[in-house]
Amino acid sequence: MAHLKDRLQDLYQRLFSFFGPQGWWPGDTPFEVALGAILTQNTNWLNVARVMEDLKAKRLLDPAALLNLPAHELAKLFKPLGYYNLKAARVKNFLAFFAQRFSSSMQAMSEEPLEKLRPALLSVKGVGPETADSILLYALHLPSFVIDAYTFRVLHRHNLAMDGMSYEELRSLFMDHLPPDVSLYQEFHALFVKVGKEFCRPQPRCPGCPLEGWG
DNA sequence: CACCAGGCAAGTA
DNA sequence: TACTTGCATGGT
Numbered sequence: 001m002a003h004l005k006d007r008l009q010d011l012y013q014r015l016f017s018f019f020g021p022q023g024w025w026p027g028d029t030p031f032e033v034a035l036g037a038i039l040t041q042n043t044n045w046l047n048v049a050r051v052m053e054d055l056k057a058k059r060l061l062d063p064a065a066l067l068n069l070p071a072h073e074l075a076k077l078f079k080p081l082g083y084y085n086l087k088a089a090r091v092k093n094f095l096a097f098f099a100q101r102f103s104s105s106m107q108a109m110s111e112e113p114l115e116k117l118r119p120a121l122l123s124v125k126g127v128g129p130e131t132a133d134s135i136l137l138y139a140l141h142l143p144s145f146v147i148d149a150y151t152f153r154v155l156h157r158h159n160l161a162m163d164g165m166s167y168e169e170l171r172s173l174f175m176d177h178l179p180p181d182v183s184l185y186q187e188f189h190a191l192f193v194k195v196g197k198e199f200c201r202p203q204p205r206c207p208g209c210p211l212e213g214w215g
Numbered sequence: 216c217a218c219c220a221g222g223c224a225a226g227t228a
Numbered sequence: 229t230a231c232t233t234g235c236a237t238g239g240t
Contacts, residue, residue: 042222045221129223130222
């Protein structure tokens with residue numbers, strides 16, 4: 001059995017060879033990417049994209065504009081996402097934090113060191129580990145590996161993770177064995193989502209999967 | 216009709 | 229500490 005470092009590299013190579021570069025998480029600005037990270041919690045990305053378009057058309061895709069909007073108005077705009085009351089509150093929490101600590105500047109936020117910024121994000125009610133890491137990695141381009149439901153499923157199905165491992169343990173599994181390379185982290189996570197969506201489905205059986213019989 | 220979707224926090228024992 | 233439950237609409 002090869003060392004974990006080699007297995008992770010092999011896994012990445014396989015996925016990258018099969019699917020190619022993902023160039024993932026579109027969003028015209030870092031702020032949009034951060035907002036999308038909250039809106040997509042347990043929600044299909046297509047619905048998020050639609051809501052983002054709606055916000056853009058209404059000239060509301062802006063920290064101040066969203067913060068000034070009453071919570072119930074925000075909830076109405078978020079209706080297609082599900083959990084709309086919850087998400088309106090969570091977005092407000094993030095926006096208040098963002099304004100207070102960083103004057104609503106993503107640039108200012110990205111200048112904070114990762115070891116301080118991650119706990120700060122996690123202290124915002126409604127921002128958990130996956131959302132925090134998504135903001136850090138995709139909006140701020142800081143090397144924080146994202147673990148999501150797809151990653152979790154692929155890791156377990158291919159015996160790279162033992163049952164009961166926590167989010168933090170899985171994140172460390174990658175960060176302790178890979179160089180802190182933002183592009184690598186982004187592509188790797190995007191490839192987990194890709195293979196998870198297309199082959200490694202919740203209901204087993206993954207015909208044609210590039211990882212068939214791997215691990 | 217059943218199940219799934221880039222989670223998180225509060226409550227329970 | 230480790231489960232369980234509420235949140236909720238839209239796609240397949």
